[in-house]
Amino acid sequence: MKVSIIGAGNVGATCAEVIANRGIASEVVLVDIVEGYAEGKAMDIMQCAATSGFDTVVSGSTNDYSKTANSNVVVVTSGIPRKPGMTREELIGTNAAIVKTVIESALKFSKDAIFVIVTNPLDTMALAALKITGLPKNRIIGMGGALDSSRFRYFLSQKFQKPMADVEGLVIGGHGDTTMIPLTRFATYKGVPFSEFASEQDLEEVAKQTMVGGATLTKLLGTSAWYAPGASVSYIVDCILNDRKKMVPCSAFLQGEYGVKDLFIGVPCILGKNGIESIVEFNLNDAEKAKFNASVEAILETNKGLTNFLG
Numbered sequence: 533m534k535v536s537i538i539g540a541g542n543v544g545a546t547c548a549e550v551i552a553n554r555g556i557a558s559e560v561v562l563v564d565i566v567e568g569y570a571e572g573k574a575m576d577i578m579q580c581a582a583t584s585g586f587d588t589v590v591s592g593s594t595n596d597y598s599k600t601a602n603s604n605v606v607v608v609t610s611g612i613p614r615k616p617g618m619t620r621e622e623l624i625g626t627n628a629a630i631v632k633t634v635i636e637s638a639l640k641f642s643k644d645a646i647f648v649i650v651t652n653p654l655d656t657m658a659l660a661a662l663k664i665t666g667l668p669k670n671r672i673i674g675m676g677g678a679l680d681s682s683r684f685r686y687f688l689s690q691k692f693q694k695p696m697a698d699v700e701g702l703v704i705g706g707h708g709d710t711t712m713i714p715l716t717r718f719a720t721y722k723g724v725p726f727s728e729f730a731s732e733q734d735l736e737e738v739a740k741q742t743m744v745g746g747a748t749l750t751k752l753l754g755t756s757a758w759y760a761p762g763a764s765v766s767y768i769v770d771c772i773l774n775d776r777k778k779m780v781p782c783s784a785f786l787q788g789e790y791g792v793k794d795l796f797i798g799v800p801c802i803l804g805k806n807g808i809e810s811i812v813e814f815n816l817n818d819a820e821k822a823k824f825n826a827s828v829e830a831i832l833e834t835n836k837g838l839t840n841f842l843g
C-alpha cells in the first residue's frame with residue numbers, strides 16, 4: 533500500500549512519520565517544491581526505523597511526481613499555514629493555486645487514488661479538489677472533523693478530569709474558528725451524556741475552546757499545529773487502506789444529506805477502501821440546525837473566492 537504526501541512541511545512530515553511508525557502503509561513518498569526538503573525529511577524519518585522498528589519505506593522527491601505513481605492515497609498538505617491573528621479563510625489566495633498545481637500533477641500518476649485534502653481553508657480546498665480532478669465524491673475527503681473531534685475529546689477530558697479513552701465527542705460543520713459545531717448534546721462519558729452531570733455553561737465553554745483550538749495553538753506556536761493534524765490524517769489513511777468502516781467526521785461533498793447540495797462540509801462519514809463509503813445522517817435539534825445552516829452560509833461565502841482559480 534502506497535501513500536504520497538504532497539507538502540513535506542510540519543503536517544506532511546508528521547503524517548509520514550506516524551504512518552511509518554504504525555505500519556499503516558508499506559511505502560510513503562513525500563513531495564515538496566523546496567529543493568531537497570522532502571528528501572531530507574524522508575531520510576530523517578528513515579533513520580528512526582532501526583530504533584523504532586518499522587519497515588515502511590519513506591522516500592522524498594523535489595517535484596518529481598513520477599515517484600508517486602500508483603499511490604492508493606494522495607494526501608495534500610502543501611500550502612501556507614496561518615500566522616497568529618489570521619483566519620484559515622485568509623489563506624485561500626495562495627493555497628488555491630498551490631492545491632490546483634499539486635493535485636493535477638499527482639492525479640496524472642495515480643488515477644485511482646483517494647485524495648485526502650488537508651490544506652486550508654479546508655472545506656473550500658476539498659471542493660477545489662473535486663472540481664479540478666472531476667473524481668467521484670467518495671474519493672475526495674477533507675480532513676477537519678477528525679482533528680476537531682479529537683480536540684473536543686481532549687478539552688472534555690481536561691475540563692471534567694476523565695480519561696480520554698472514556699470520552700466521546702463529535703464535531704461537525706466547517707473547519708473554521710466560527711463554523712465548526714462541537715455537538716455537546718452527543719458528548720458522552722462512557723456512554724453517559726455529559727449533559728447528565730455537567731452544566732450547560734461548562735459544556736459551552738468546552739465547545740468554545742474546541743472551536744478556537746487551532747487558533748490557540750497558532751498563537752502559542754507562531755504557526756499552526758502539526759502533531760494532532762498529522763495523527764488525524766494518518767487515522768483517515770489507516771481507515772482507507774485497512775478498510776476499517778469506521779465513522780469519522782470528514783468534510784464530504786453533500787448531495788442532499790442534511791438538506792445540503794453541492795458543498796463540502798464536515799459530517800460523520802464511514803471510511804473504507806473506497807474512501808467515503810456513506811454518510812451517517814441523524815437528527816439535529818433546532819439550535820444545531822441553525823448552527824449548521826450558518827456554517828453552510830459561511831463556507832458558501834469562502835467558496836466564492838475559488839472563482840478566480842477555477843472559473
Ligand SMILES: NC(=O)C1=CN([C@@H]2O[C@H](COP(=O)(O)OP(=O)(O)OC[C@H]3O[C@@H](n4cnc5c(N)ncnc54)[C@H](O)[C@@H]3O)[C@@H](O)[C@H]2O)C=CC1
Nearest residue numbers: 539540541542543564565610611612613650651652675761
Ligand atoms: N485541515 C486541517 O485540519 C489542518 C490543515 N492545515 C493546513 O495544512 C497546510 C500545511 O500546513 P503546515 O504543514 O503546517 O505548513 P508548512 O509550511 O510546514 O508546510 C507546507 C509545505 O508545503 C510546501 N509547498 C508549498 N507549495 C508547494 C507546491 N507547489 N508543491 C509542493 N509542496 C509545496 C512547502 O514548501 C512546505 O514545505 C496549511 O495550509 C495549513 O493551514 C494544518 C493543520 C491542520
Ligand SMILES: O=C([O-])CC(=O)C(=O)O
Nearest residue numbers: 614620746747750756757
Ligand atoms: O489552525 C490552523 O490554521 C490549522 C488547522 O486547521 C488546525 O490546526 O485546526
